[in-house]
Amino acid sequence: MAQKDINPYIYSDSNKRYLTYDRYMKMRFGGKVAKVPLDIGCTCPNIDGSAGYGGCIYCKNGSSSAIGKTIDEQYQNGVNVMNRKWNNVGYIPYFQSNSNTYGSLAHLEKSYFEAAGLKNALMVDIATRADCISQEVLDILERLSEKIPVTVELGLQTSNDKTADIINRCHSYEDFVKGYYLLDNLRNRINADIHNDGEPYSFVKKRFTLCIHIINGLPGEMREDMLKTVSDAAKLNPDMIKIHMLHILKGTRIADLYLRNEFKLLDKEEYVSITCDQIELLPPECVVARVTGDGLEDDLIAPLWTRRKTQVANDIDKELFRRNSYQGINHNIM
Numbered sequence: 001m002a003q004k005d006i007n008p009y010i011y012s013d014s015n016k017r018y019l020t021y022d023r024y025m026k027m028r029f030g031g032k033v034a035k036v037p038l039d040i041g042c043t044c045p046n047i048d049g050s051a052g053y054g055g056c057i058y059c060k061n062g063s064s065s066a067i068g069k070t071i072d073e074q075y076q077n078g079v080n081v082m083n084r085k086w087n088n089v090g091y092i093p094y095f096q097s098n099s100n101t102y103g104s105l106a107h108l109e110k111s112y113f114e115a116a117g118l119k120n121a122l123m124v125d126i127a128t129r130a131d132c133i134s135q136e137v138l139d140i141l142e143r144l145s146e147k148i149p150v151t152v153e154l155g156l157q158t159s160n161d162k163t164a165d166i167i168n169r170c171h172s173y174e175d176f177v178k179g180y181y182l183l184d185n186l187r188n189r190i191n192a193d194i195h196n197d198g199e200p201y202s203f204v205k206k207r208f209t210l211c212i213h214i215i216n217g218l219p220g221e222m223r224e225d226m227l228k229t230v231s232d233a234a235k236l237n238p239d240m241i242k243i244h245m246l247h248i249l250k251g252t253r254i255a256d257l258y259l260r261n262e263f264k265l266l267d268k269e270e271y272v273s274i275t276c277d278q279i280e281l282l283p284p285e286c287v288v289a290r291v292t293g294d295g296l297e298d299d300l301i302a303p304l305w306t307r308r309k310t311q312v313a314n315d316i317d318k319e320l321f322r323r324n325s326y327q328g329i330n331h332n333i334m
């Protein structure tokens with residue numbers, strides 16, 4: 001019997017024992033959907049001095065190849081690349097670089113609505129920090145969600161404030177939760193009808209969704225810290241989570257610490273084991289949009305095992321199978 005036939009995880013149609021982004025997109029739009037990264041020249045309060053200078057110690061700030069290109073040009077370039085790889089049913093313009101709710105409101109609004117009108121755009125996805133959510137931004141997001149479904153992605157990385165100081169995140173977990181709840185209130189209002197219809201797959205119809213990013217292997221963190229972060233994130237009931245392994249990139253401040261042997265990175269086996277524990281703690285219907293970061297950057301110093309992304313994902317599948325476990329099996333125990 002194939003693994004998929006004995007998979008106890010209810011939202012899967014394969015051997016995957018967690019809710020992958022591809023599966024979510026298939027349920028939502030009927031096929032493969034690709035994200036197209038866009039850069040609209042936003043900066044970050046942790047870089048320009050309003051919250052801190054220099055950014056998070058792993059952040060690679062640099063010039064973007066998108067500079068000088070319009071949203072439409074960036075989107076077309078992205079779509080052409082994706083079309084060579086997959087037969088997609090649609091695209092998600094993704095405001096990815098830096099903090100994309102931080103800047104002139106007129107510029108943000110114009111950029112979001114332009115993205116919503118792009119050909120074959122199915123949703124708009126906006127990455128930002130939780131301390132960059134003002135009432136004016138919420139108003140723009142609400143209007144945007146009337147035109148197209150919207151996802152907002154927030155970088156938490158860790159709920160441990162001691163680690164947040166080490167990585168120079170420049171906002172506390174309490175600050176994160178405050179910003180998150182502003183978005184959560186908006187989410188509840190926009191999706192009010194959908195929450196109440198009682199269908200098991202109703203979450204795929206939401207017009208406004210929230211995603212939290214976390215990083216495993218930050219300096220000084222033990223397994224318990226990483227499990228606590230995912231458990232704190234799960235209590236906020238995000239629609240999606242992205243789990244990344246810490247990457248050490250050339251030219252970052254964390255590269256100096258790493259090269260001076262001031263902390264140790266997780267090896268692949270430790271990462272797989274911790275990530276499986278985290279998947280078990282999540283709510284069953286939370287989309288696990290990533291189980292590892294993209295280790296393909298040219299300037300990656302370590303860990304080099306993250307370059308084999310498919311192998312990491314396969315090892316997670318094997319480990320969940322070996323444990324006879326799946327997403328949500330330990331939800332609510334922490």
Ligand code: SF4
Nearest residue numbers: 044046055056059098
């Ligand atoms: S919040 Fe994001 S963009 Fe800002 S410094 Fe940290 S990693 Fe870089």
